[in-house]
Amino acid sequence: MSDKSAKKRAGLSNKERMALSFQEMSLLAPEERIQNFEEVPVGYSLEEAIAEAKRCIQCKKPDCVDGCPVGIDIPAFIKLIENGDMADAAKKIREKNFLPAACGRVCPQDKQCQAVCVVGKKKEPVGIGSLERYAADYERQHGTLELPEIPAATGKRIAIVGAGPAGLTCAYELRIRGHEVVVFEAFHRAGGVLVYGIPRFRLPMDIIDEDIEFLEKIGVQFVYNMIIGKILSLDDLLEQEGFDAVFVASGAGLPKMLDVPGVNANGVYSANEYLTRVYLMQADKFPEYSTPLYQGKKVAVIGAGNTAMDVLRTAKRLGAETTCYYRRSREEAPARTEELEHAEQEFLNWHWLANPVEFIVDENNFVKQIKCEKMELSDPDTSGRRKPLPTGKYFTEDVDTVILSLGCDVNPMIPATDKGVKTNKWGIIIVDEETCQTTKRGVFAGGDAITGGATVILAMGQAKTAAKAIDQYVLG
C-alpha cells in the first residue's frame, strides 16, 4: 500500500464510511452445492475485504468488543485489514482467539458483535465474522502464523478432558503460560463438536487439523481413546498421574429424545448420531468407510436450531427429500439468521407450527410416517415470548428417516464417576462463575459441560476464564 492511498483512506469521514455498501459474501450456487460437501460461503476477495473493512467507523467505545465472548479488539483488526496488513490483522485476532478460522465461520455474529454494531443501526452491520474469516484464511494461505514463544517450564501439569473448542482453547492458554498440558480425548481424533457436529460445508476439516497441529507444535500433548471417568478417574489424574489441575470440557453430548410413540423406531436418529456417523465416521463414503447410515429418501428433521439446519443440509446432500418440522414459527427458530437463510436456499421443505406426536412404524419397526399436531402461537406472555399451543388438528406424512435435533444434555460421564463434581438438576456441572472451578478442588470446567449446550465461542470464553484461574491455582 502506498502512503498516498493510505492517507486518502484515513481521511474517509464517518458519513462517507456509512455510505459504502455492504459486501455480501458470495456463496456457491444452491443447485451446485447440494451435490457435494464443499464449503458454501466462498470467502471475501482482497478487494471485498478492504471494501468491507472501510465500513467500520472505528467507534471510540466499540460495543462490538463487549459483544464478543472472548473480547477480540474488533476495530483494531478491521483497521489493519483496511490498511492491507492482513497478517497483522490475524495476529491481532489471535491475541484473544486462537481459533479464528473456525470462529469466523461458525460464530453466531448476528447475536454477538454484529448485533451491537453501530453501523447496523441504520444499515447492514459490518461483516465482522466474514472479515475475521478473511484474516484467518490469509494467515493460513500465506503461512504468516508465527508460533508463540513458550516461557520456561513452570513444572506444573494440567490435564484437559475433551479436545473440543473449550478443551483446545484452555490447552492453548495454559501452554503459552509455560505449563505442561495433556489433552485426553475419548474419540480417535481431536476437534470435538467441530468434527462430529459441524458439517464440512460449514467448516472444512483442514482448518480443524491445522489448529490441532498448531497446538501440537507448541507442545500440547494429545492422547486419544481415553474416557476420563472410566479409564482414569479425576482422582487418578490428580493423585496418581501427577496433574496439578484438571479442566473438564466434556461437552453436552447426551442427546435429548422425544417422548412419543415410535421414538425408538429404526430410522429415527438423534442429530448427534446422524452427524457423528457422517462426519466423524464418514458414513457418506460408505462402503469404503464401514460405518453404515440408513439414509432414506424422505427425511424429517425435528427442530430448527443451528444443528437442525446442519442436519437438514447434510441429509439433502446425501440425496434425500428433506423437511423441517418445528413447533413454533420461523420467527422463533433458534438457528442463526445466516444458517437459516442458507438452508432455505437449498430446496428444503418447511413445516412450521408442526409438533410431532408419533412416528408410525411398519412391521419391522422401521419408521414410515410422521404424525404431527398443528400448532398456533399464543399472544406474547409477560416474558414477551409466544408459546406454541395445540390446535387438536393433525396431519400425517410419509417419511423413512427421522432425525431429532432437540439439543443435548450435559455429558454425564464425569459427574457420574466422581461424586465430588456436583451438578444442578439439569446435570450441568456447577462452577464458580469467576474461576470456573467445580465443587471439587483442583477441577475446573468449561464449555457445554457448564452451560448445557451453547456456542463454540462461548465455550472458548469460559475456557479462557478457567485457564486464568487454573494458572493462578497451580502457581498459588
Added chain:
Amino acid sequence: MSKKINLIINKLKSEDEESISLALNETEQLTDITDDDKIALTSNLTQLFYQDHVGMSEMISLANRAEKQITRFGSVVIPFLIDELVNADAESCAHLGRVIAVNGANAIAPLLDTWNKKRSDQYALINLTQALAYFRTPEILQTLPEILVAADSSNYQLSSNVINATGKLVVRIDPNQFDEALRLQIFNISFSHLTDSHSLVRMQAARTLGKLMGKGLLTNTQKEDLRTAYSAILGKDDNHDWDDAYIVRREAKRYLPRLKTTPTSVTHYQQSFKIISKKELCPKTFHYVIEAPLIARKLQAGQFIMIRPHELSERIPLSICGWDSEKGHIEVVIMSAGKTSIQMNNLSVGDCFKDVVGPLGQRSHVRHYRGTCVVIGGGFGTGAIIPTARDLKALGSRVIGVVGARSKDLLILVDELKAVCDEVIVTTNDGSAGTQGFVTNALEQIIKDERRVSHVLAIGPVPMMQAVCELTRPIGIETMVSLNALMVDGTGMCGACRVSIDGETKFACFHGPDFDGHKVDFDQLTKRQKMFVAEEKQALETL
C-alpha cells in the same frame, strides 16, 4: 629421609599454628619427593585431621591445606591412608575419605581389599563407607553390589552409612552409569529399610530413594511403590499411621511432591492394542489377547470395549471375557459376522487394532446371593459371562454355568467357565455334546434340583435371552441380560443403542449393558439390531 623433610615434619608435629602453616608452605615447594618421604609426610599431615577444631577455626584451613598436599602425592600413599581410615575418628574420616577418593579408580582395589579383610570390624566398615561417598569416578559403582550387602547389618550405624553413601553416589555419578541390576539392588535394599527399626536408617533410606527418583533411576512401578511408601510415612494412606520419627517424615515430605509432579511422559498413556495371542475356538470364532494396560487396570465384570480395527472401519462394541491387569492384557472373543468382524479376524498375532476404547458401561450386578446363581452363555456370549461368574463365586455364591450351542464343535470356553463355576452344564441342540436341548431346558432342571435359584445372568443371542426371561418371569427369579445393541460411540452421546426398559428409553452403552431382563422390550431390540441388514450386506460385498 632428607634433612629438609625432617625439618618439615618437626614443624608439623609442633602445636603451633604458625609453624604448621610454614611447614605446609614448604611442603608445597617440594619437588621430586621419594615415595618413602611421601609416606612419612602423609603420616604427619594426616595428624592435622585429628586436631580438635572447636574454637580453633584456623585449624580447619590447615587441615584442608594438608589434604591438598596429600592429594599431590598420588596413589603411593593410598595403602597408608586406608590403614589410617579404618581406625580414624569421625572428624578425620571425612578428610581421609576425600584424599582417598581423589585417587579415583586407583583407590578402588585397595579399598575393596581392606573391606574384605575387615568384614568383622564394623567400625572399620563404617569408615570405609565414608570414603566411598566421596568418589566421583563411575568405576566405584563396581564395589556397590558388595558393599550394599552391609546395609542389612544389625549395626544400624553401618546400615545407615551404607545407604547414605549410596545416595551420595547416586547424586555424584552420571545416572547412565547405573545399570539395571544395580538400580534394582539399590532400590530394593533401600526400600526394605524404610521400615527399619532405627529412625536414622529409615531416614537415610527415604532420602536415598528420593535421590534415585530425582535422578530418574526409578521405573514407573518403583515410583508408584515409593509414592505409596512416602504416603504411608506421612500417614496419608488408609491407616493414617505416620512414621513417629520427624526426620523420616521430613524426607518423605520433601520427596513426595516431586514424585507426584514427575512428568509422566504422554507415551505412558499410549496403548499398542497389539494382538498378543489369537486362538481359534470354533470355526469363524477367535479368542484374542490384546495389549491394553490402562484398560486392563480398570475393567470390571460386565463392562465392554469399542474397537475400530483400522482407519476406515466402524467402531463396534465387544464384550470382555477376561483380563490380566498385571500383564496389561484384555481378552475378547470375535465371531466373523459382518465386514468389520471378518476384517478383525483377518488380523494376526503382532498386528495392532487401530483404536480400542474402554472400559465402557456399568459393572455387572453382583452381590452375595444365598441361593444359587445361574450364568448362561449362548454361542459366543459364553465368554462374556466368565468375569461375572468369577465375581459371583468370589462373593461366596454357588454358581452354576450353562453353555449352549447348536452342536459340539460350536461350544467355546467351557473349560474356562468351569474354572470359575461350581458346576457347568453343557447343552447342544443336536445332542452331540452334553444334554440335548436348549439352555432353557437345563435352567428348568436346575430350578427343579437346586434348593433355591436367586439370580440368573444370560448373555447370548436375543432369542435365547428372551426365552430365559420368559422362563424365570412367572417364578420371579431375578434375571439380568447383557444387551448387544448397535452402537456408534459407546459413551452415551449418540443414542444409537436406545433400548426400552419398562417403557423407558435407556442407552445400552451408558446405563447398561446389563439390564433387568424382565423389563426389556426384546421385540424392539431384535428389530433395531436389523436396522442395517441391507447396508451390512452391501459392505460385505466390498471385501
